Amino acid sequence: MDLQKPTAEPTAEPSVQPSASGGRAPEGCLVVAIRLPVRIVVLVLVVPVRMAWDLLVVAARFLRDTVLRPFGRALLRLGKVLFVLPLIGLWRYVLTPAGKALAWLGHVLLVVPALWLYRYVLTPLGQGVAWLARTAGAGLGWVYARVLTPVGHALAWLARGIGAVLAAVGTGSYTAVTWLLRYLVVVPARWLQTWILAPVGRAVAWCALGVGRFLALLVSGVGALYWTARILVVLPAVALWRWVLAPVGRVLAVVAREVGDALGHAWRIAGRLSLTVGRFLGTLLRWIFVEPVRWVYRTVLTPVGHVVRDVVLRPAARAARSVGRTTRQALAAARETARQARADVRQLLFGKPPQPAAVGRREPSTGEARTLGSSTTALTKD
Incomplete structure (x- = not known):
């Protein structure tokens, strides 16, 4: 691995060097002046x-x-x-x-x-x-096919006949019906259109024209108000934002960023300091309390405890076990003596208890030996 960096060849165009803060933009004097305090x-x-x-x-x-x-x-x-x-x-x-x-x-x-x-x-x-x-x-299908269909055909034939008769009668009265329609419908409708509907339509058109002109004047007034508001409100607000609030906001942003970075660095440094202080206090407590206690336990209490165990506790335990063993033997002998005394007193008062009668056993006694002619089974026993 080559540990030496290769020398860069000179180029005609100047190269932009990266900043030391990991690609961040170069910082001004205000940032540097704010950061340290x-x-x-x-x-x-x-x-x-x-x-x-x-x-x-x-x-x-x-x-x-x-x-x-x-x-x-x-x-x-x-x-x-x-x-x-x-x-x-x-x-x-x-x-x-x-x-x-x-x-x-x-x-x-x-x-x-x-x-x-x-x-x-x-x-x-x-x-x-x-x-x-x-x-x-x-059943309904039969009624429709056999009853309703013929009745319907008969009614249709009757209606066609009545229509033919009415057509013949109406040809003669066509002129009278036309005259009635002219003077009852056409003439009143023409009069209504000339004297009522046309004036009303002209009045409505004149009103609509007036409303349109009023709306045009209103729009013109709104435009004037727009330009007035733009000159009196919008342009001062834009100037205030551009020349006052934006620079102040940038300065406050720089201050807030620096305060946040400072808080992060301070929190990490305080953590290191707290860890160091904690370790120091732990070591101090260990050397002041724990190590002396361990030393006393290891060099004083443990040998003393071994001496006490070997010199006092174990002989005392052996003596206690021997005393307990002797006491148990004495108690057992006393119980046996008391039992024998009770048996002698009972025998003196009531005599010997009757002995149980001997019962013939089916098995041979242990003193007799078995032979070929003897057996212990029920089938071959003599």
């Missing part, structure tokens, strides 16, 4: 907060590990014992058998009667209704 102030303010935060985190973790987690496990087990197991038992031994019993009852009381009703009542009834409907349809 802001970071110092923020660091001074954030370090106590971060140390207090780390202390709270350590205390919360200790509380969680020593109190909350065992308490939560205890609550979980208590809830399981008080709620989950009773609910499981209720479901398994009460609700499931009850549901099965209800399902069986529903099948016996509802499904089976419904199937029987459908199979032996509704199906024959429906088939009978369908047969009646087919029969009624056939």
Whole structure:
């Protein structure tokens, strides 16, 4: 691997060097002037907060590990014992058998009667209704074909005859009907159009023209108001935004960005400081308390404990075991003596108890030996 960077060949065109901040735009003097005091102030303010935060985190973790987690496990087990197991038992031994019993009852009381009703009542009834409907349809078709159709043909023939008669009568009265239509319909309609509808239409057209002119004047006024508002409101607002608010916003954005970066750096530095202080305090406590206690336990208490165990505890244990053994033997001898004394007193008062009579055993005694001619079975025994 080549560790030396190759020298760049000179080019005619100047190259743009990247900034040191990872591709960010070059920063001005205002940013540089704001950054250092802001970071110092923020660091001074954030370090106590971060140390207090780390202390709270350590205390919360200790509380969680020593109190909350065992308490939560205890609550979980208590809830399981008080709620989950009773609910499981209720479901398994009460609700499931009850549901099965209800399902069986529903099948016996509802499904089976419904199937029987459908199979032996509704199906024959429906088939009978369908047969009646087919029969009624056939009867209606016969009535339509044999009765209604001839009657309809007769009525149509009668209507054609009546129409022919009326046509013959109407040819003679055509002139009278035309005269009546002219003087009852055409003349009144022409008079209505000339003296009512035409003046009303002209008045409506004049009103519409006036409304149009008024709307044109209103639009012209709105345009004047628009230009007035543009000159008096919009242009000053644009100038205020462009020359005052935008530069102030850029400055505030730079300040906010720098404050945010300073907070991040200060928080990380405070974390390092808090970690260092915590490790120092831990080491100090370990060397002040833990190591002396370990040394005392290892070099003083452990040998003393071994000496006490070997010199005092073990001989005392052996002596206690021997005393206990002797005491048990003495108690056993005393119990045996008391038992024998009770037996002697009972024998003196009541005599010897009767001995049980000897019963012939089916098996030979242990002193007799078996021979070829003897047997212990019931079939071959002498």
